[in-house]
Amino acid sequence: MSAAPRDALEFPESDRAFLEPQLPPRDGSTSRPDMPFTTLTFATSLDSSLALSPGTRTALSGPQSKAMTHYLRSRHDGILIGVGTALADDPGLNCRLDGVGGYGGEGLDCQPRPIVIDPTLRWDFSDDSKLFQLCREGRGRGPWIVTTVHEPPAEKVSLLKKYGGQFISLNIPTSESGTHRIDWTQLLATLRSNGLRSVMIEGGGHVINSLLEPTYMGLIDRVIVTIAPTWLGQGGVVVSPARRFDGEGNSMSAARLKNVQWYPFGEDVVLCGQVKI
Numbered sequence: 001m002s003a004a005p006r007d008a009l010e011f012p013e014s015d016r017a018f019l020e021p022q023l024p025p026r027d028g029s030t031s032r033p034d035m036p037f038t039t040l041t042f043a044t045s046l047d048s049s050l051a052l053s054p055g056t057r058t059a060l061s062g063p064q065s066k067a068m069t070h071y072l073r074s075r076h077d078g079i080l081i082g083v084g085t086a087l088a089d090d091p092g093l094n095c096r097l098d099g100v101g102g103y104g105g106e107g108l109d110c111q112p113r114p115i116v117i118d119p120t121l122r123w124d125f126s127d128d129s130k131l132f133q134l135c136r137e138g139r140g141r142g143p144w145i146v147t148t149v150h151e152p153p154a155e156k157v158s159l160l161k162k163y164g165g166q167f168i169s170l171n172i173p174t175s176e177s178g179t180h181r182i183d184w185t186q187l188l189a190t191l192r193s194n195g196l197r198s199v200m201i202e203g204g205g206h207v208i209n210s211l212l213e214p215t216y217m218g219l220i221d222r223v224i225v226t227i228a229p230t231w232l233g234q235g236g237v238v239v240s241p242a243r244r245f246d247g248e249g250n251s252m253s254a255a256r257l258k259n260v261q262w263y264p265f266g267e268d269v270v271l272c273g274q275v276k277i
């Protein structure tokens with residue numbers, strides 16, 4: 001057991017009960033055996049922004065909801081982001097709750113596997129990247145990087161390997177605009193076949209908007225959103241999936257939640273629900 005660092009987060013037992021029905025079952029079971037339990041979770045402003053502008057990191061969660069997010073991290077096998085988030089945030093993507101591995105607990109107990117979607121290997125990670133610093137300190141796992149590149153550079157392969165990570169190569173089609181569109185069904189099935197029973201998808205904007213498209217929204221088991229009492233203003237990274245139309249061509253809402261529950265956490269509120277199909 002390692003000593004818990006002074007910055008370890010606390011998420012009180014009294015706050016855990018409400019979340020339990022929203023979380024992956026502790027026995028690892030899923031409604032679809034070939035798919036992981038999939039949670040979409042992020043923090044947003046009142047004007048649906050994840051960050052002040054593309055390429056910047058913006059703290060939205062207050063201390064209590066941040067601790068909740070880390071509790072979610074402790075309850076999922078994997079935590080997934082897009083390359084835009086990796087570039088903007090240099091994230092840690094570990095769990096910093098008191099009592100988990102590296103924070104007073106054994107080994108890497110309850111540390112999720114970071115997964116980065118990086119179709120063309122834009123993320124120029126190095127030993128100095130936050131994720132790898134945490135690996136060296138025994139406080140996080142090496143990432144899996146999902147890419148279209150079938151032969152990634154040898155030095156990146158060995159760097160990842162050194163930290164227990166890997167590249168996962170998938171065929172990801174390129175759209176007319178030059179960006180890539182992962183097939184979420186294929187990706188999630190691949191993560192399941194690599195042993196992950198649960199995955200939380202944190203963002204950023206492109207990833208969330210894509211996952212909320214009609215083709216993919218049925219893959220989401222739960223949505224857990226922290227809403228912070230602030231407007232970030234125009235120009236932010238916005239969660240706003242493409243508009244949908246009914247059979248007569250009338251516009252309708254892009255997606256809606258059912259079985260909704262709200263919980264206040266300090267100045268924030270946390271919204272939990274299931275996507276209404």
Ligand SMILES: NC(=O)C1=CN([C@@H]2O[C@H](COP(=O)(O)OP(=O)(O)OC[C@H]3O[C@@H](n4cnc5c(N)ncnc54)[C@H](OP(=O)(O)O)[C@@H]3O)[C@@H](O)[C@H]2O)C=CC1
Nearest residue numbers: 042043050051082083084085180182203204205206207210
């Ligand atoms: N408040 C919060 O909770 C969170 C905030 N953020 C913030 O979000 C911002 C980053 O968001 P954003 O710039 O939108 O980048 P993303 O993290 O959403 O990454 C987008 C990139 O992922 C790749 N990709 C592959 N397949 C898909 C697909 N099907 N759908 C979407 N992307 C795909 C593309 O790479 P390529 O272009 O190479 O093809 C795309 O450009 C940062 O500022 C970060 O701080 C992020 C997470 C949570």
Ligand SMILES: Nc1nc(O)c(N)c(N[C@@H]2O[C@H](COP(=O)(O)O)[C@@H](O)[C@H]2O)n1
Nearest residue numbers: 043058059060061069089091092093202
């Ligand atoms: N829950 C939450 N609240 C915020 O205010 C945020 N900005 C984010 N961002 C997500 O968390 C990642 C950073 O994680 P580390 O603290 O570096 O481990 C970031 O990359 C986003 O995915 N989340």
